[in-house]
Amino acid sequence: MATPPPPHGPHPYAQPYGQQPTGPYVQQPTGPYAQQPTGPYAQQPHPAPYATAPGCEFCGAQPAVRATVRGHQGILFLMRFLSRSAVFCRSCGLATYREMSAKTLWQGWWSPLSVVITPITLLVNLGPRARFRKLAAPAGGFGPSLDPGRSLLRRPEALLFLVPMALVVLAIPTLFVLGAFVEGAGIGKTPTLAVGDCVRNEGDWHDQDLEVVACGSADAQYLVTRRLDAPKDTCADGELLADLEYSPDKMTVSCLAPVR
16 A cells, blocks of 8 residues: 655655744754744843953953053162052052152152153153042942042152252342342442542452542552553553453443552
8 A cells, every 4th residue: 555645745844835943953044044943932132241341450340441640760870760550549559659659759859851751750650549539439449448648749748849949949049139139239240430430459460359439548559540542552551551441332442550
């Protein structure tokens, strides 16, 4: 007796025409136009289990920000450029900024180039400091945060720096006052000789240092007798010549006759 054919053609597991194949081994369609599965049992995407904001590397607290705090040391002709890069919370960041900046204030001046590099380093650190101050108070860490301590200007290292800086600031106006006083009093100013003046030479004749004195005093050594205004004018025998800087126009010579 003959065996009847399969109900759906020669392949017993073939799907009817127009019906999508199903089963665990059927390749799903891919590509930009492939229809994604929908429904209550469709697989939903899950976020990455470790996609969380990084915490502070010192205490684990959040919020935190990545920054680099710098320092500088000058030792005669040697220099050291220091830096500390990490993820900081507010407290740990301010503690690191104040510690490294305070050390730079008194360790960063002892080489010629460090006099320029140290102020630049301190100014650069103001950037991370501003970022730390914008953070909220740290919370949720695995350990205690670093203690920021005193502010930078209230630390002994800053006071060691402020004392010489204050002296420099005060010295500038003091020098201006002294300069005005010396100029007004005529101290160090070359006198202008006039005929009839008596002078005293505090130096030698190759490096004259003439000072006008009273003619009747014991300090008077020479008398200004004439000024050589014409090319043919000459001083009398025994008279000496004063330097050009003592004449009104810095171009004529005065004759000096000994008074004793």
